[in-house]
Amino acid sequence: MPxxxxxxxxxxxxxxxxxxxxxxxxxxxxxxxxxxxxxGDDGGVWLFDPVDAPGIDDLFEEFGEVTGxxxxxxxxxxxxxxxxxxxxxxxxxxxxxxxxxxxxxxPIERFGRRLGDSGFESFxxxxxxxxxxxxxxxxxxxxxxxxxxxxxxxAPYFRAPGEALGVHPMRRPFPPRDALLGYDPERIxxxxxxGVSTGAGRELERALDGARRNIPGAYGxxxxxxxx
Numbered sequence: 001m002p003x004x005x006x007x008x009x010x011x012x013x014x015x016x017x018x019x020x021x022x023x024x025x026x027x028x029x030x031x032x033x034x035x036x037x038x039x040g041d042d043g044g045v046w047l048f049d050p051v052d053a054p055g056i057d058d059l060f061e062e063f064g065e066v067t068g069x070x071x072x073x074x075x076x077x078x079x080x081x082x083x084x085x086x087x088x089x090x091x092x093x094x095x096x097x098x099x100x101x102x103x104x105x106x107p108i109e110r111f112g113r114r115l116g117d118s119g120f121e122s123f124x125x126x127x128x129x130x131x132x133x134x135x136x137x138x139x140x141x142x143x144x145x146x147x148x149x150x151x152x153x154x155a156p157y158f159r160a161p162g163e164a165l166g167v168h169p170m171r172r173p174f175p176p177r178d179a180l181l182g183y184d185p186e187r188i189x190x191x192x193x194x195g196v197s198t199g200a201g202r203e204l205e206r207a208l209d210g211a212r213r214n215i216p217g218a219y220g221x222x223x224x225x226x227x228x
């Protein structure tokens with residue numbers, strides 16, 4: 001199983017609900033890069049950290065017209081520019097995020113606390129220079145939808161045994177509790193793996209509380225997943 005997929009593959013839909021859906025462009029890759037299309041309060045479709053896939057526009061059309069493409073992590077430029085250009089919309093980047101815009105060949109829209117008219121509030125999850133890591137989270141209080149691009153995920157290498165949601169291996173020693181525990185989400189959409197739609201707030205709290213305690217099991221799984 002490759003770490004990161006490439007070429008042509010059939011995407012798999014995940015995290016579907018009335019207001020949107022996610023997809024894995026390469027379902028068999030180890031990284032399980034997840035992307036999401038969410039209907040905004042403005043009625044448009046907002047794409048979070050998208051990885052392109054043949055026929056993916058058909059999924060977007062189920063929910064409406066694409067309004068914007070969002071980059072929530074400095075390393076998640078992914079296929080944002082290509083998809084934004086195809087749909088004639090800008091790429092939205094947090095106004096505090098550096099060294100990202102120059103690498104995106106598409107019109108840029110900077111945003112602060114509010115993500116356009118999507119209904120999502122944006123907040124800083126991590127803003128670190130050592131190691132370099134800039135990550136924005138998103139919460140829509142009207143329906144409890146939270147988007148966390150990287151600090152938590154459900155791909156196997158994120159999770160210790162028994163965890164439904166886990167903290168990124170690099171973040172486990174110092175999990176972003178202050179940034180994430182001020183919310184009580186109904187669903188959590190993540191950048192790696194399927195999201196959590198049942199007991200999401202409880203699973204987020206468990207993941208953050210157990211991040212350090214579960215380091216041995218989590219790192220053991222990382223070795224098992226990453227070393228052939």
